[in-house]
Amino acid sequence: MVEPPVFTPVNLITGFLGAGKTTLLNRMLASPDLADTAVLINEFGEVGLDHELIERVDENTVLLQSGCLCCTIRGELADAIKALHSRRERREVPAYRRLLIESTGLADPLPILSTIAAEPALRHHYRLGVVVTAVDAVNGAAQLDAQPESRKQAAVADRLVITKTDLAEPGDVEALVARLRALNPAAPVRYAVAPDLDPAALLGHDLFDIDSKAREVTLWFDEALREAGHHHHHRHDPNRHGDDIRAFALSFEAPLDWTAFGLWLSMLLHRHGEAILRVKGLLNLAGEAAPVAVHAVQQLVHAPTHLPRWPSPDRRSRLVFIVKGLDEGLVRRSLAAFVRS
């Protein structure tokens, strides 16, 4: 029997109602590379349909009964994972190597992520994987306009998957992608209908995947830098729809002091965590030959990871912030003032 990993990654598929999460989930589960996946779904809004479609993974599927996965039922999510874990320990279910949670379209993804990272019984066996956000090419733009949860789902994504592009006008798809890149330049955009979409790659290559994390980190900044160039030329206004979610990238030539950086980021997240949807950083630390990657979702910071080597000759520390209403200039000044090498 295949043994489970020491830390089982917990991945999240999110996306607004009707965004095609279940279709995407089924496509992912059909991939032989993702055969060892246990699935947790919650039945709210899409009741029955999800359950019908997910039957084939019934053995490892737990239906969460309370509907919306939000703070009030975080205990239930933790309990569901713990129950599944016990069954795996007792070998009553196959030794799944990753978990996949399909959240309701109305859910704020952050409490789900915090449950995994903060629940004492879980964090010794599970770790955060990736957040895959499905966005509907037909209705996505209107949902981003009208629904703050939709914007948050896009902003916290590690991968953005555009669905239903075959039903949308090409110009609308381009406009939607431009908006998503403005909201979250660090997440690669993929298309659900693309024949070459690799469903397994959506969940693989995360920061803790030792073999591929350099590639993952490079992806963040490739996307962010390309986006910065795009905006420079097109003057796209990411904030024309209201709540001022924006992304910016900072870079520093001199190596950073890790101890001071930890104190500074803790302080910043304590005071402004609600306004900081994501931070992704590749840091050149004083005294370290190889870079360290940091990754935060609001106040929740993943364990920093050490890359085996620099992914390119560029040795600058780079940080991408996705924020809601924070001033880029102040963050830049603050980091420079508080964190010295």
Next chain:
Amino acid sequence: MCALCGVLGGKDHWTEPLQREGVYVRAADPAARRRERALRIKRANAMLGLFGLTLADWQAEAYLLSTRTGKTEVVADLAALWPAAEKLAGRPLDPLDPEALARAERLHG
């Protein structure tokens, strides 16, 4: 209650994570942990001093956070530091506050 502040996170704040493959652990052995702890107190004091607070070691287990008037609180780790510091200072400690930034730039610039 929001678990994000780390209160439910127990002792392993992200700056002192559990050791596992690929994770960056600065202080892997006891001597390194002592060095890192001393450095953390020094760096924290550079920041806290801007707000009239000081941090000291407490039996290598926790930290003592004090105001200039002697109000003191024991804090377990970094997760507890900033909430306790705000409570003792009686105001938000904001690293983006333009006045605090200007003070930091004058002191360290």
